[in-house]
Amino acid sequence: MNMSSASSAHAQQKIWLASYPPTVPAELPPLTHTSLGHLFEDSCLRYADRVAFSSMGRELTFTELEKESRKVGAWLQAQGLQKGDRVAVMLPNILQNPVIVYGILRAGLVVVNVNPLYTPRELEHQLNDSGARAIFVLENFAHTVEQVVHHTDVKHVVVTSLGDMLGLKGHIVNFVVRRLKKLVPAWSLPAAHTFKQVQAKGAESSLKPVTVNLDDIAFLQYTGGTTGVSKGAMLTHRNLLSNKEQMSVWLDSGFLTRKRPEVLTFLCALPLYHIFALTVNSLMGVATGSHNVLIANPRDLAALVKEMQKHKIHVFPGLNTLFNALMNNAEFQKLDHSSYQLVFGGGMAVQRPVAERWFQMTGCPITEGYGLSETSPVATANRLDVTDFTGAIGLPVSSTEVTIRDDDGNVLVYGEVGEICIRGPQVMAGYWKRPDETAKAMTPDGYFRTGDMGYMDERGYIKIVDRKKDMILVSGFNVYPNEVEEVAAMHPGVLECAAVGVPDANSGEAVKLFVVKKDPNLTEAEVKAHCAENLTNYKRPRFIEFRTELPKSNVGKILRRELRPK
The missing domain is CATH 3.40.50.980 (Rossmann fold)
Structure with missing residues (x-):
């Protein structure tokens, strides 16, 4: 089957629609707002006296x-x-x-x-x-x-x-x-x-x-880019308003099996500069007249739990690492969890033991979704009206098509592993001033190549199995090995180096740096101090291993895959 006919066959089927909650439409209706400013002003008029945001006790x-x-x-x-x-x-x-x-x-x-x-x-x-x-x-x-x-x-x-x-x-x-x-x-x-x-x-x-x-x-x-140079995904007003709409109909379906509170209270523990909280907390909160409880420093678990004590939290978007840390906190264990209506897991894979323990402890399931900065972010989500943890990233949301493709761009059949590709109104307009990178990221028929490898089952559920890129995912943040290596190589004592991701119980993955010394007296502490000066915390190598040489291809390219834990 050639690419175009395979693509249209796959697109026409849209098998995931049969798995949709009854209230979720296949396609979004036309947008009613012309810009985010328009939506914002509308909400401020409509919900004038409600609390929009609170922080440190001030509403x-x-x-x-x-x-x-x-x-x-x-x-x-x-x-x-x-x-x-x-x-x-x-x-x-x-x-x-x-x-x-x-x-x-x-x-x-x-x-x-x-x-x-x-x-x-x-x-x-x-x-x-x-x-x-x-x-x-x-x-x-x-x-x-x-x-x-x-x-x-x-x-x-x-x-x-x-x-x-x-x-x-x-x-x-x-x-x-x-x-x-x-x-x-x-x-x-x-x-x-x-x-x-x-x-x-x-x-x-x-x-x-x-x-x-x-x-x-x-x-x-x-x-980050595959080259390690950080690029700006151009997100338009249409992208974000569409994603807000896609989430709104999905959110509504969550209340088929629960009573919807008159005013929803969101916990905003994820940083608003990250696309997940920007859209799921800020934009959704404003659009629905909800109250967002802002947490300035979620790493301070004691302060976070204290803040949670003061509010009836209904919607809680979080990361696997945060859910895990909270469950191991004695004060969190004592909290009344009965107000939770919807708990979203994103940014990194939610681990089954974490999801199962959370459900046991709180009575509210973690629903996993998937997205990227380039998709504003939500592209797929699990149903909100069921309590089972699927271990999958869910179904494509309304007006969104997902295909699984091989390296030649051919659409694969259900169950076959390939690159997850996404087309929909939430997909970015391209990378800022980088037409070359935009061209690499988009297929000729308008799908965004995510760099994540996965498959779709016969019900339309998608499961991620691996990443195509060498990217390392630390607590939901992308770390590109090139950037870490470039910084490490600036140290005069480093001859060459390679960065890979290694499993980590707290952050999902951590950065490990393999170094060949130029200066025989170079120490681990010196490498770490140098990286700390030039890289923000989550990008810094947690582990350093010195080697006399690094594995290379016959053309001299360092083979990171040989260094990854088997």
């Missing part, structure tokens, strides 16, 4: 969220930023995050999400690649911006502090963070604005309406 209603984000948008326009200009956001999960992100979108600008823990090298690449004109950063990370801002096109730096939106309590929070915990390294950005100044000045300006279309870019969501 922000939809009316307040509208007002505060309007100030940010107006200020950005007053600085001369034009439709389509990029603005970087380097913030954890604090109230300023949604205020700033929706302010940027309402001003017709593009959001560039930045991991606050990035090293100067990583930040500089992202700011230069995106051409960001402005950046909002928490003061705890301002020293990183200080080191690179002069090598970028950034003209406007806005620094905020943890307590800026917490009212009187904010002064105490800032004192503790700065003076007692000493979590704010010294920084100097003489031309920077404070977030308070932006709010005051923004209140004096008016937000000018900007015509934003569905196919305009809303976010540049950075993801």
